[in-house]
Amino acid sequence: MMISVIIPTFNRAAFVREALDSVLAQTCLPWEVIVVDDGSTDETAEIFSVESERVRYVRQDHAGVSAARNQGIRLARSDWLAFLDSDDVWLPAKLAAQTLFVAENPHLRVFQTEEIWLRNGRRLNPKKCHIKPNGYCFDRLLERCLVSPSAVMIHRSVFDLVGGFDESLPACEDYDLWLRIGCRYPIGLLNRPLVVKRGGHADQLSSTVPTLDLYRIQAIEKLLRSGILSEEQRAAAFGELARKCAIFGDGCRKRGNGAAASAVLALPETLARELRALSWPARKEEPPPRECLDENPAN
Numbered sequence: 227m228m229i230s231v232i233i234p235t236f237n238r239a240a241f242v243r244e245a246l247d248s249v250l251a252q253t254c255l256p257w258e259v260i261v262v263d264d265g266s267t268d269e270t271a272e273i274f275s276v277e278s279e280r281v282r283y284v285r286q287d288h289a290g291v292s293a294a295r296n297q298g299i300r301l302a303r304s305d306w307l308a309f310l311d312s313d314d315v316w317l318p319a320k321l322a323a324q325t326l327f328v329a330e331n332p333h334l335r336v337f338q339t340e341e342i343w344l345r346n347g348r349r350l351n352p353k354k355c356h357i358k359p360n361g362y363c364f365d366r367l368l369e370r371c372l373v374s375p376s377a378v379m380i381h382r383s384v385f386d387l388v389g390g391f392d393e394s395l396p397a398c399e400d401y402d403l404w405l406r407i408g409c410r411y412p413i414g415l416l417n418r419p420l421v422v423k424r425g426g427h428a429d430q431l432s433s434t435v436p437t438l439d440l441y442r443i444q445a446i447e448k449l450l451r452s453g454i455l456s457e458e459q460r461a462a463a464f465g466e467l468a469r470k471c472a473i474f475g476d477g478c479r480k481r482g483n484g485a486a487a488s489a490v491l492a493l494p495e496t497l498a499r500e501l502r503a504l505s506w507p508a509r510k511e512e513p514p515p516r517e518c519l520d521e522n523p524a525n
Contacts (some may be wrong), residue, residue: 227306227325228257229379232298234291235312236264241424243273246281248315254322257304258282262294292391292399295375299390305382313424314376320420324379327416335384336407337414338377339421346426360415364459367408368446368466371401377421384411392448398441405449409459439474443467443490447497468494 231249235242242261249259259281263270265288274283286297299307306328310316320339327337340358343350358373359366366372388406391399407413446467449455455463471490478487 227328228304229306229308229321229325230298230302230304231256231259231308231310232295232302233259233261233310233312234264234294234298235261235266235270236288236291236294237266237268237270238312239266239269239273242270242312244315245310245312248317249310250280251318252316252321253318254325255280256308256321258302260284260298260301262286262298262301264288264291264294290393290396292393292395296390296393299382299385302382306379307382307385308379309375311376311423315422315424316376317420317422323416323418323420327414328379331414334412334414335381336411337379337416338373339416340419341374341377341421341423342419344422344424344426358415359413360417361412362408363413364405364408365462365466367401367404368462371398371404373400373404373413374421374423375400376423380407392445395441395444397438398445401442402445402448405445409449409455437474439470440490443470443474443493446470447493450497450501464494464498467497 233242233245233249235245246259246261249256261274261281261283263274263283263285265286271283271285274281282301284297284301286294295309298309308321308324324337324339328334331337338358343352355370356372363372384407388403388410390403392402393399395402404413446463450460450463450467471493475487475491478484478490
């Protein structure tokens with residue numbers, strides 16, 4: 227099984243070498259590793275100044291992590307794609323275990339492993355709400371981001387159908403993608419912690435981008451407008467949209483931003499009226515029986 231590994235990075239010279247080394251230390255090596263440098267201004271380019279047969283270093287103008295991942299997807303030559311954030315590392319058996327998992331579960335086109343979470347060097351234990359999903363779990367994906375880019379492996383055919391990461395979103399681009407995937411595909415779980423997810427540093431998007439819930443709201447709105455959801459999925463999406471809008475609108479009001487509060491609180495009803503006027507039929511086929519559980523932070 228051929229696997230392409232995609233590592234997006236931006237000004238993470240202190241981390242990216244460890245990330246790459248963890249890939250090259252795999253007991254089952256990937257076909258190729260594509261490091262996409264999103265316009266770093268630190269010493270990242272120097273780290274990759276020596277050419278490698280297995281590692282391709284590609285530099286682009288700074289355009290964000292979604293653009294970097296999408297560039298890696300376009301350049302990849304394998305059918306199976308694995309992603310690794312440049313501040314995370316893999317345990318040596320990750321790709322070997324995932325290769326075996328694919329052989330045992332040939333129906334799956336998307337699956338992830340468990341993780342070890344570290345925040346500022348200290349291990350975190352996941353809460354019940356952070357249990358990773360297994361199977362059809364669209365409703366759980368609406369609640370929060372339950373799939374980790376560093377743990378997931380995706381068949382290229384999935385991107386051919388749902389598209390890549392949304393480059394217009396400054397954050398929550400992974401949440402957006404998992405929704406577009408989860409409404410169509412089961413997401414498998416290899417129940418072994420094979421990724422070390424390192425959080426707590428200052429340049430993480432969750433630390434630098436305010437109002438993350440606003441981008442989750444935008445992702446749900448976009449999905450509802452797409453017309454691809456079943457009736458059950460549409461109902462779940464509207465329910466979660468209303469919940470997120472209520473929380474975000476209340477926060478806007480408390481911060482004295484009444485106009486923003488009014489706009490976001492009115493969104494679910496306004497959107498429902500628009501979609502009724504369009505008379506878009508919901509997707510008729512029902513997803514197979516669900517085998518879902520629950521999510522993920524070290525951010």
